[in-house]
Amino acid sequence: MLVKAPANQATPTQQAGEYDLRQIDCDPNFWYPVAWSHKVRPGKAFAARYAGHPIALIRPENGPVYALEDRCAHRQVPLSKGLVEGDCIKCCYHGWAFDRAGKCVTVPYLNREDVGRPVRAYPCREKSGLIFIFPGDPALAESVPVPKIAQVGNPDYKTRHFSPRLKCHYTFMHENLMDMNHQFLHRRQMGSITARFLGQSKGENFLEARYSFARKGGNQPLAEALIFGKHHDDGREQPVEEVVSVRTTYPYQTLKIHDKDGDLIMDLWVAYVPLGADQLGTQTFGLLSVKKPKWGFLLDLAWPALGLFTHRIFEEDREIVELEQKAWRELGGDRNIEVFPIMKSLRALLAREGVPNKAAKPVHKS
Ligand code: FES
Ligand SMILES: [Fe+2]
Numbered sequence: 001m002l003v004k005a006p007a008n009q010a011t012p013t014q015q016a017g018e019y020d021l022r023q024i025d026c027d028p029n030f031w032y033p034v035a036w037s038h039k040v041r042p043g044k045a046f047a048a049r050y051a052g053h054p055i056a057l058i059r060p061e062n063g064p065v066y067a068l069e070d071r072c073a074h075r076q077v078p079l080s081k082g083l084v085e086g087d088c089i090k091c092c093y094h095g096w097a098f099d100r101a102g103k104c105v106t107v108p109y110l111n112r113e114d115v116g117r118p119v120r121a122y123p124c125r126e127k128s129g130l131i132f133i134f135p136g137d138p139a140l141a142e143s144v145p146v147p148k149i150a151q152v153g154n155p156d157y158k159t160r161h162f163s164p165r166l167k168c169h170y171t172f173m174h175e176n177l178m179d180m181n182h183q184f185l186h187r188r189q190m191g192s193i194t195a196r197f198l199g200q201s202k203g204e205n206f207l208e209a210r211y212s213f214a215r216k217g218g219n220q221p222l223a224e225a226l227i228f229g230k231h232h233d234d235g236r237e238q239p240v241e242e243v244v245s246v247r248t249t250y251p252y253q254t255l256k257i258h259d260k261d262g263d264l265i266m267d268l269w270v271a272y273v274p275l276g277a278d279q280l281g282t283q284t285f286g287l288l289s290v291k292k293p294k295w296g297f298l299l300d301l302a303w304p305a306l307g308l309f310t311h312r313i314f315e316e317d318r319e320i321v322e323l324e325q326k327a328w329r330e331l332g333g334d335r336n337i338e339v340f341p342i343m344k345s346l347r348a349l350l351a352r353e354g355v356p357n358k359a360a361k362p363v364h365k366s
Pocket of ligand 2: 313
């Protein structure tokens with residue numbers, strides 16, 4: 001079981017925040033998405049992963065999806081290769097059958113119920129087209145809410161989803177989105193724009209930064225203009241028209257854009273799910289909701305262009321965060337020199353909420 005150690009079990013030199021940020025694992029005591037709902041078809045099983053733990057997602061023909069450790073108790077082959085029969089999954093090798101609680105209910109060749117061993121069952125929920133598991137202490141699952149996700153199900157919005165894999169620690173992604181001063185990276189897609197920091201809010205488990213953007217030159221991209229309206233570039237700094245709020249509410253991240261009337265015009269929700277045991281690879285699950293304009297078909301027309309535009313931007317982000325991870329490996333640790341106060345707060349939040357991994361080395365400040 002993955003359980004966050006109580007703070008009082010750490011030695012004085014091992015308080016969160018004194019470790020290399022890239023050696024701090026996600027706190028498992030949250031709901032993490034591990035698959036899109038449509039990938040797990042009725043009567044089938046699906047292989048997913050959380051931080052090196054193989055997870056079998058099983059959807060019976062009738063009844064809700066459930067999650068088991070994806071290793072048969074007999075000879076540890078993946079249960080996700082098995083056969084869904086009724087409410088059970090039957091291992092593909094010798095046919096041991098496990099129910100949704102992970103109990104072995106049949107060892108068919110002995111015709112006995114009492115000899116097989118159970119496998120671990122994970123609390124599992126389905127919401128907004130995603131399947132979530134709770135990888136930590138199951139006793140805590142009921143008390144932790146499954147997150148609200150963008151504007152899924154709201155008919156006033158159109159939502160697209162994406163799920164790229166990244167060769168980097170999840171913390172790089174939180175930093176990338178929160179630090180809007182990196183728009184220089186996107187100059188080929190966005191032209192020359194700069195972020196203006198408007199303010200922040202923070203609490204025990206969240207941090208929010210608010211920005212507006214000013215165009216300094218270059219053409220406004222078509223997809224952006226279709227959604228937000230044409231911004232004229234007359235060489236002057238523009239007044240604040242939209243407010244972009246980036247928020248890490250541990251362990252999730254959101255980006256919301258409100259127009260000058262305060263209406264929510266874009267709502268992005270992202271979860272970063274560690275893949276391997278070292279958590280240096282990340283599966284992203286994101287949903288991006290865009291408010292439909294008065295003439296909804298205009299958004300339908302712009303949809304492919306918007307998809308291409310966001311994809312290109314994301315690919316630039318992907319390349320840069322993977323290069324950051326590469327530098328971390330080559331240098332043997334985190335050498336970042338952070339100067340933006342909101343980013344220092346974000347790093348402290350991620351360190352405080354996460355769990356140092358077994359290999360984590362305390363950082364000695366000189
Ligand atoms: S390995 Fe699963 S039943 Fe034998
Ligand atoms: Fe970016």
